[in-house]
Amino acid sequence: MANPIYGSGPLRSREGLISRPAASSDEIQLRIDPMxxxxxxxxxxxxxxxxxxxxxxxxxxxxxxxxxxxxxxxxxxxxxxxLTSLGASSLVKRCKMVETSDLFNEGLEKASKLINVEVA
Missing domain, CATH: 1.20.5 (Single alpha-helices involved in coiled-coils or other helix-helix interfaces)
Known part of the structure; x- marks a missing residue:
């Protein structure tokens, strides 16, 4: 007997699957409900x-x-x-391009003063 909550098909389940007997005994056919x-x-x-x-x-x-x-x-x-002064200068510029914390920026400024490189 069909359950009106799960649809009108006699084999309709809560999950929306219908199982029908297949031609051979070892086969099962399942159809997924479009809902x-x-x-x-x-x-x-x-x-x-x-x-x-x-x-x-x-x-x-x-x-x-x-x-x-x-x-x-x-x-x-x-x-x-x-490390040459040119290398140090490029290092300082590269570090300045990276988004960093205020603490790192303070350290960078101190380092640039120590090696006499201006930070742009």
């Missing part, structure tokens, strides 16, 4: 958000890697005493 297709859209939307976040994180990781390589190069030059 419940928003689940697919939701899953697809979540999957797309996950892809977008993964791409964002990859970009952030690449930026961090580039900056780490740059800083390691500067540190190794400082350790060998090979």
């Amino acid at each position: 419940h297709t928003d689940l697919e859209e939701e899953i697809s939307g979540i999957h797309n958000k996950k892809k977008f976040r993964a791409l964002e994180m990859k970009g952030v990781g690449q930026e961090i890697e580039t900056e780490a390589k740059f800083q390691n190069g500067i540190i190794s030059q400082l350790g060998r005493g090979r």
